[in-house]
Amino acid sequence: MLHTGxxxxxxxxxxxxxxxxxxxxWILGPVALLGGLGMLFARNAVHSALFLVLTMxxxxxxxxxxxxxxxGFVQIIVYTGAIMMLFLFVLMMVGRDSSDSxxxxxxxxxxxxxxxxxxxxxxVVGIVARSLTRVSSVGLNGPNGTNGGNVSQIGRxxxxxxxxxxxxxxALLITAAVGAMILAYTGRGHGAKRTQREMMVxxxxxxxxxxxxxxxxxxxxxxxxxxxxxxxxxxxxxxESLSEIIEATPVAEFDHDLAEVADTAAAPDAHALTGSExxxx
Amino acid sequence: MTPTYYLLLSALLFAIGAIGVxxxxxxxxxxxxxxxxxxxxxLTLVTFARINGSLSGQxxxxxVMVVAAAEVxxxxxxxxxxxxxxxxxxxxxxxxxxx
Numbered sequence: 001m002l003h004t005g006x007x008x009x010x011x012x013x014x015x016x017x018x019x020x021x022x023x024x025x026w027i028l029g030p031v032a033l034l035g036g037l038g039m040l041f042a043r044n045a046v047h048s049a050l051f052l053v054l055t056m057x058x059x060x061x062x063x064x065x066x067x068x069x070x071x072g073f074v075q076i077i078v079y080t081g082a083i084m085m086l087f088l089f090v091l092m093m094v095g096r097d098s099s100d101s102x103x104x105x106x107x108x109x110x111x112x113x114x115x116x117x118x119x120x121x122x123x124v125v126g127i128v129a130r131s132l133t134r135v136s137s138v139g140l141n142g143p144n145g146t147n148g149g150n151v152s153q154i155g156r157x158x159x160x161x162x163x164x165x166x167x168x169x170x171a172l173l174i175t176a177a178v179g180a181m182i183l184a185y186t187g188r189g190h191g192a193k194r195t196q197r198e199m200m201v202x203x204x205x206x207x208x209x210x211x212x213x214x215x216x217x218x219x220x221x222x223x224x225x226x227x228x229x230x231x232x233x234x235x236x237x238x239x240e241s242l243s244e245i246i247e248a249t250p251v252a253e254f255d256h257d258l259a260e261v262a263d264t265a266a267a268p269d270a271h272a273l274t275g276s277e278x279x280x281x
Numbered sequence: 282m283t284p285t286y287y288l289l290l291s292a293l294l295f296a297i298g299a300i301g302v303x304x305x306x307x308x309x310x311x312x313x314x315x316x317x318x319x320x321x322x323x324l325t326l327v328t329f330a331r332i333n334g335s336l337s338g339q340x341x342x343x344x345v346m347v348v349a350a351a352e353v354x355x356x357x358x359x360x361x362x363x364x365x366x367x368x369x370x371x372x373x374x375x376x377x378x379x380x
Contacts, residue, residue, distance in 0.1 A: 015331065022282045029290045036297040036317055045310050052313050055294070059320055066287065068327045068339050071346075075323075078346055083316065083353050090357045091309055094364045105373050110304045117300030124292040132285045138334030150336075157340050169347050176351035183358035186365070 015139025021065050032058040049087050056080045067140040070151045215241040231258070287328040294321035308360050308370045312353070319349045 035055030039048045056079045064072035104110065144150045158166050194202070203211045215230045215238050230241035235258065259265040294317060301314030323342040330338025364370050 015334075017282045017284070025282070025286060025290075029286070032290065033293055033297075036294050039310075039313060039317065040297055040301045040305075045307050048310050048313055052317060055317065056320060059324055062287065062290075062324065063327050066284075066327050066331050068330070068342075071323070071327060071339055071342055074343065074346060075320075078350060079316075079320070083350060086353060086357060087309065087313060090361060093361060094309065094370045113303030114300060117296050117303065120299055121293055121296030124296065125289055128285065128288045128292055132283075132288060135283055135285055135332060137284045137332040140331055140334060140336065142334060143336045150339075153336050154340055154343065157336055158343075161337070162340055162344075165344060169344065172348065172351050176354045180354045180358040183355070183362045 015137040015141065024065050025062065028058040028061055031055075032062070045091050046088065049084060049091060052087075053080050053084050056084065067144055068150065070154055210240075217241055228254070284328050284332050288325060291321040291324040291328070294318075294324070306371045306373055308363070308372050308375075309357075311372060312356055312360070316349065316353070319345055 032055045035051045035053075035058065038051035039055070042048045042051060056075060060072045060075035060080070062072075063069075063075055140150070143153050147153060147156070202208065217226050217228045217230055227247065230238040231254075232238050256265070298314045298316075298318035298321065301317070302311050305311050305314065323345050326338040326342040326345065328338075330336060330342075360370060363375055367374050
């Protein structure tokens with residue numbers, strides 16, 4: 001394949017990279033590299049995922065520039081749209097604060113990994129830069145311009161030349177789906193569901209902190225949210241009714257409601273608008 | 282400018298992904314680095330498809346994407362199930378097969 005490609009390249013050099021593509025590359029290439037480096041060095045895993053989204057979006061645009069519009073859109077839709085959202089989903093499930101541990105299990109592993117990685121980069125970049133200097137590309141104007149363009153040509157190729165791998169792909173996908181379901185399935189909780197009676201007995205045996213359920217939030221005329229603390233008969237806050245993760249509303253805000261409920265508030269005068277005074281009995 | 286620059290970019294991205302796999306401890310970030318390596322290989326395939334004037338490279342990149350999607354699904358399921366038992370997503374903590 002490469003051989004015929006080189007022959008074709010020698011035969012016709014129709015594919016010239018215009019200034020527009022060069023400008024796009026020199027903008028999006030560094031952006032992609034920046035995204036990769038950001039993913040590498042971000043402490044927070046969510047930031048890593050967002051940097052990787054940046055890289056993948058730039059790569060999608062680069063695919064479109066390289067006469068692969070179908071792959072470009074698939075890259076944006078499938079990779080950034082589906083796969084990275086799946087990553088973020090799992091990150092939220094596993095816990096956002098799952099930062100890296102600083103303990104090195106193998107001594108000096110990070111240093112050596114960095115050295116080896118930079119060496120790999122230098123090696124591959126050097127090889128590619130030296131061996132492919134005067135490469136002239138044939139370009140895909142031929143295949144993309146005939147028989148309905150890029151998408152039809154890829155479809156035709158999938159269902160003729162690559163039919164067997166394509167069918168294998170379906171087996172792979174169904175295996176992956178079933179495997180993910182099996183791996184992520186937890187079953188119905190821990191043990192059988194207890195009846196109300198068993199639960200009550202367990203509560204009074206001291207298996208829970210308190211025999212009764214926690215008090216619910218307070219309900220006033222102006223507030224029935226979870227942030228509203230429940231009040232004890234003497235007007236103080238029931239501490240168990242405060243949620244640990246929600247900042248509770250200060251009780252002072254409910255003085256007015258409390259006064260109304262206790263009938264100690266100043267009642268509005270019914271005749272204030274008419275002007276006629278009437279003695280309240 | 283020649284298409285070689287695309288290959289250089291993908292080589293650099295691949296190296297970044299490889300470094301990430303080696304130095305990061307969070308299993309999910311390691312997975313993202315693998316995705317970055319797959320993406321850089323895709324860029325190589327697309328570039329070579331253009332250089333050779335054949336769409337086979339793009340079809341190959343398409344297959345890589347399909348396999349990457351399946352791999353991500355299974356891998357993330359494994360990570361969640363490990364996290365459920367170990368309460369940790371660090372690759373250093375998964376050492377049950379060690380002893």
